[in-house]
Amino acid sequence: MTPGQTSRVRRSSFGTGCVPIRAKIRRMSRFVTIRRGWFLRGSHDGQAAERPVRQIWVDAFQLAIHPVTRSEYARFLAKTAHPRPREWDNPAFGQPDQPAVGVSWHDARAYCAWRSEKDSAVRLPTEAEWERAARGGPDGRRYPWGDDVPEWVPNGGHGPLAGPWRVTLGRPNGFGLYGIAANIHEWCSNWHDREFYAQSPTVNPAGPEMGTRRASRGGAWRHAVTINRTAARSSLDPTFRYTDYGFRLARDYYSDGATPRTPAATPRGPRVPHSDAAGRALSRARVFLRERHAWARP
Numbered sequence: 001m002t003p004g005q006t007s008r009v010r011r012s013s014f015g016t017g018c019v020p021i022r023a024k025i026r027r028m029s030r031f032v033t034i035r036r037g038w039f040l041r042g043s044h045d046g047q048a049a050e051r052p053v054r055q056i057w058v059d060a061f062q063l064a065i066h067p068v069t070r071s072e073y074a075r076f077l078a079k080t081a082h083p084r085p086r087e088w089d090n091p092a093f094g095q096p097d098q099p100a101v102g103v104s105w106h107d108a109r110a111y112c113a114w115r116s117e118k119d120s121a122v123r124l125p126t127e128a129e130w131e132r133a134a135r136g137g138p139d140g141r142r143y144p145w146g147d148d149v150p151e152w153v154p155n156g157g158h159g160p161l162a163g164p165w166r167v168t169l170g171r172p173n174g175f176g177l178y179g180i181a182a183n184i185h186e187w188c189s190n191w192h193d194r195e196f197y198a199q200s201p202t203v204n205p206a207g208p209e210m211g212t213r214r215a216s217r218g219g220a221w222r223h224a225v226t227i228n229r230t231a232a233r234s235s236l237d238p239t240f241r242y243t244d245y246g247f248r249l250a251r252d253y254y255s256d257g258a259t260p261r262t263p264a265a266t267p268r269g270p271r272v273p274h275s276d277a278a279g280r281a282l283s284r285a286r287v288f289l290r291e292r293h294a295w296a297r298p
Helices: 070-079 105-118 127-135 276-296
Strands: 006-008 022-024 031-034 037-041 054-058 061-064 185-191 214-217 234-236 250-252
Touching (some): 031 127, 054 127, 070 105, 127 185
Antiparallel strands (some): 031 061, 037 054, 185 214
């Protein structure tokens, strides 16, 4: 497929919920900038490890719009002597634009080191960065796209499926990210601790200093439900290679030596999206005020 070519995702065996959706693919490792700011981390509806719910500041960073694909990972394997992922030859994981799966946390880190030698430095996101990005801007929503499972998720979000779907399926969230919180678990950089939120710093939390399991986020194609809540936490031994585990690349936004801005002393309240009716009312109010201001001019 040539750069800029438009690809149509065909209806597959993953279920009747899969509809044809166009997606432009220039290169799989395109990044979007996640703006700096406060966000409401955690959930009152989930497990105890997701509490307390509090405002967290994250500096601006960049995140890949898709997880690392099999095609990208195959180039890494071809150029290095790195061991192949679990079930690499399984046809269920064989499409070039499916996410690379069966990789351990150490495998993901090795890929990041290899890519950093060839291009700008890349890494795994922290758990806080991942949740900030997955929320897409507004706080308080269950999934990256709203409170309901999106219509494009195969089989209505019910699994297990025959394998992971292509990374280009669906529509992006508010930050331009595809498939985040669904399809595969995505490795994060930090250690996992169920009690970490209770003593976590509020500015750029990087996770516990030590642990036995690495943090991960997102749903998985082989689970009974293939999409997970944005705030839901998970973890795994960093040496395990599960076929529903992959990863997404992050990189620092201030790679040129610029200094990140100091966060505001007081976080803003949660950015909860307006309902359609409330949004229309606010639009009418803005128009009225603009017109009133115009008539009041001398």
